[in-house]
Amino acid sequence: MMGEIIELDSRYRQLVPRPPLTRRMKRPVWMDELAESLPLNRFDLARAFSMGEASRDLAPKPAPSLPDGDMKRPAGVLAVLTGSAFSPSMVFTRRSLHLKSHSGEIAFPGGKVEHGETPMDAAIRETYEEIGIEPSTLDILGKITELATSTSGISMSAYLAMSSVSSPIYYPSEDEVAAVIEVPIAELLSSAIYHREVWTRGHEEREMHFFAIDDDLVWGATAYITVQALKRIYLGLRQK
Numbered sequence: 001m002m003g004e005i006i007e008l009d010s011r012y013r014q015l016v017p018r019p020p021l022t023r024r025m026k027r028p029v030w031m032d033e034l035a036e037s038l039p040l041n042r043f044d045l046a047r048a049f050s051m052g053e054a055s056r057d058l059a060p061k062p063a064p065s066l067p068d069g070d071m072k073r074p075a076g077v078l079a080v081l082t083g084s085a086f087s088p089s090m091v092f093t094r095r096s097l098h099l100k101s102h103s104g105e106i107a108f109p110g111g112k113v114e115h116g117e118t119p120m121d122a123a124i125r126e127t128y129e130e131i132g133i134e135p136s137t138l139d140i141l142g143k144i145t146e147l148a149t150s151t152s153g154i155s156m157s158a159y160l161a162m163s164s165v166s167s168p169i170y171y172p173s174e175d176e177v178a179a180v181i182e183v184p185i186a187e188l189l190s191s192a193i194y195h196r197e198v199w200t201r202g203h204e205e206r207e208m209h210f211f212a213i214d215d216d217l218v219w220g221a222t223a224y225i226t227v228q229a230l231k232r233i234y235l236g237l238r239q240k
Helices: 029-036 042-051 119-131 220-238
Strands: 021-024 075-084 087-095 110-112 138-148 155-163 177-184 194-201 204-213 216-218
Touching: 029 220, 042 075, 042 138, 042 155, 042 220, 075 119, 075 138, 075 177, 075 220, 087 119, 087 220, 110 119, 119 138, 119 155, 119 177, 138 220, 155 220, 177 204, 204 220, 216 220
Parallel strands: 075 155
Antiparallel strands: 021 194, 075 087, 075 110, 087 177, 138 155, 194 204, 204 216
């Protein structure tokens, strides 16, 4: 695959373990088309997400399965839409540095499923525990995607929700969350913020997504989930 060689970038808090063969990919056309549809109020975005259906060229690829015996219990994460009517934002967290896994990474609130819970229950509970968003203020719009993380072996279900509070007050857990970060949807679609790369290891090529938010870099599972949510919004808008 043609493209420029990307060197390791130390401008961000997060250190990304890029392999030697890393190339930038062309920006997807659908993302530019979605950006041109803005501004959209968050209720239109929510409606579009609910209407979005996968098509052959935009459908999320199936999550890779893990070897037998490696799969741990399921987990749920929640991407929350908030912000003013015509400036909707998505809520991320920066994980505390002292956490054993994914410390300092940008993530969605969420965690492992406890006894008697569904992945969606876990996502809602963890969102309250991590950043203090009351479950009663959340309207769950649907599931974004499912994926299996290669580093931790967790089966993760990601959901999109809309907060009924345009400017919620966050109460981040000191044990888990270093910062709560709201990013406008318009910024997530900006060519200055988003890019994608192809990583080559041996005979395997993998598409990777990145969002540069000031000195934070959203990548990995969180970036993948973000892209899938935006794709589904785009697909819903196409059906109007």
